[in-house]
Amino acid sequence: MKTVLLSVAALLTVSAANAQTWMVDKSHAKVGFTVTHLMLSEVDGNFKTYDAKITASKPDLSDAVVELTVDANSIDTDNERRDGDLRGDRFFNVAQYPTITFKSTSFQKVEGKKYKLNGNLTMHGVTKPVTLDAVLTGPVTMDSPRGKQEKAGLKVTGTIKRSDFSLGTIPVAVVSDEVELKAAGEFAKQDASMAEKK
Template sequence: MKKMFIVLAAILMQTVAYAQTWNLDKAHANLKFTVTHLMISDVDGRFKDFDATITSSKPDFSDAKFEMTANVASIDTDNEKRDKHLRSPDFFDAEKYPTLSFTSTSLTPAGTNKFKLKGNLTMHGVTKPVTLDLVLRGTKVHPFTKGDMAAFQLSGTISRKEFNISGSPEAVVGDEVVIKANGEFAKAK
């Protein structure tokens, strides 16, 4: 029994020792959303202040763990009046709930360089499991920094009502919110 414990501990230490952290290159990243307005048109928005990290020990990222946070007050739809309303208690209540976050719980292959990313999304004080589509766009050595880079694209749809963000009826603001994010990540040295 003791021998088995030592072997398991050695395997765990090896896995931890080779895990790499990848940091978001904020100059080459975005976190966007789209929601239907009046049931006939779409309104796009984004969070201007967000960060993400990846931890992975495998070069194909098949064991990756993703973490993301966004500053709710940084919401931007190119309309200051609407943005102020979205930050209010009618919607996100940015003063009471200043951040939204996502922490992955599993990553399942779904084709070449494609994955189903499951995790817990916390928004407006509510945490719910979500499943998102993730694409590894590629890896390469950065031509100037000579560091390892990886790029990912994330997409999915969530229900705003499930997170108690219900400031307007669905006839005015749709319940389904489409999320799309792109990001380049640099391997930490």
């Protein structure tokens, strides 16, 4: 039994040592959401400030761990009054809960480029497991000013309930309980020295 445990520990150590970090290119990325207003029309919003990365030891990223950190105060729905209300204690309460985080627990291939992304979403002081749909494109090697660089595209979509995170008591006839999540971006593989600086 001891030998087995040592072997597992050795494999985990090797896997961690081989892990590569892929950072989001914010000039080609977006983190957003959509809700339904008065059961009639859709209202879109996004977060202007965030960080995201993928960690993987396999070259095809099929063992990816996806992490996202969002500045809740950066919410933007193209309406200053509404954004101020969303930042207040009726909704996100950004003074008390300034960040929204997600970290995946599994990345399961469905078919082709499609995956199921499972993880823990923390928002408004509440952490819940969520399952999202993901499409992974690449990785591909491309020319850049620094020479050859590996890049990948990741698109994530899914639906959560704002009531699960105690986000507002406003009736669902005014703002839907269901919130569609939409995030997409390009990720660039970091070399060892860049990854250490991150």
